[in-house]
Amino acid sequence: MRNLLVMLVLIAxxxxxxxxxxxxxxxxDVEDVDCxxxxxxxxxxxxxxxxxxxxxxxxxxxxxxxxxNFYRFSYKNNAFKQGDLVNITIKNxxxxxxxHNLVLPDFNVRLTGVKDLTASQEFNATKAGTFVFxxxxxxxxxxxxxxxxxxxxxxx
Numbered sequence: 707m708r709n710l711l712v713m714l715v716l717i718a719x720x721x722x723x724x725x726x727x728x729x730x731x732x733x734x735d736v737e738d739v740d741c742x743x744x745x746x747x748x749x750x751x752x753x754x755x756x757x758x759x760x761x762x763x764x765x766x767x768x769x770x771x772x773x774x775n776f777y778r779f780s781y782k783n784n785a786f787k788q789g790d791l792v793n794i795t796i797k798n799x800x801x802x803x804x805x806h807n808l809v810l811p812d813f814n815v816r817l818t819g820v821k822d823l824t825a826s827q828e829f830n831a832t833k834a835g836t837f838v839f840x841x842x843x844x845x846x847x848x849x850x851x852x853x854x855x856x857x858x859x860x861x862x
Contacts, residue, residue, distance in 0.1 A: 758793035758828050759786055763857065765806035765819060765841065766799040779808075779841075779857040786861050788834045795826040806855060810839040831861045 763781040786792055796808040796817045808817040813829040841855035 756791055758791040759783070761786075761792060761794045761859070763794065763796045763808060763839075764799055765796060765802065765808070765855065767802045767804055767806065779839075779855055781857055784857065784859050786831050786859070788831055788861055790831045790861075791828060792831055793826055793828045794839075795824050797824045798822065804843065806841040806843055808839055809842050810837060810859065812837045815839070834861050836860050 761781060761783050763779050766778055766780060794808070794810065794815060794817070796806070796819055798805050798819045798821055802821070805819045805821050807819045808825075809815065810829075812833070812835075813831070815827050815829050817825040817827055819825060837859045839857050839859060843855075
């Protein structure tokens with residue numbers, strides 16, 4: 707019985723010593739390690755995933771009585787590199803009559819617009835080229851916004 711008790715104490719001591727350093731401080735798991743900026747990736751300091759590059763698109767449909775409806779996408783930063791992680795965001799402009807969406811079929815992106823709010827989706831820029839994105843909302847039976855609501859995204 708005494709041998710069993712001694713053995714249990716030794717096993718408990720070994721198990722607990724694996725979780726603390728010589729001063730009794732809990733050892734950090736790999737996920738807990740704070741890596742200094744510029745540190746090389748190691749088992750104790752794994753590499754962080756790259757941050758997504760941002761593309762912000764505003765959908766506007768203000769209209770005037772004397773002209774055709776003014777539909778357009780306004781956007782900045784529409785050029786990326788192959789391999790980039792891209793976060794594309796659409797915002798429907800305040801005052802819009804309609805709520806617009808954004809479709810980028812080459813990368814399976816479909817953002818459903820929300821009035822006065824934003825919608826976002828990340829995608830990997832896996833292929834190079836110029837790609838068209840558009841609003842596929844219908845503004846009249848059989849007539850899509852695409853003719854007026856269209857933009858281009860370039861990946862080199």
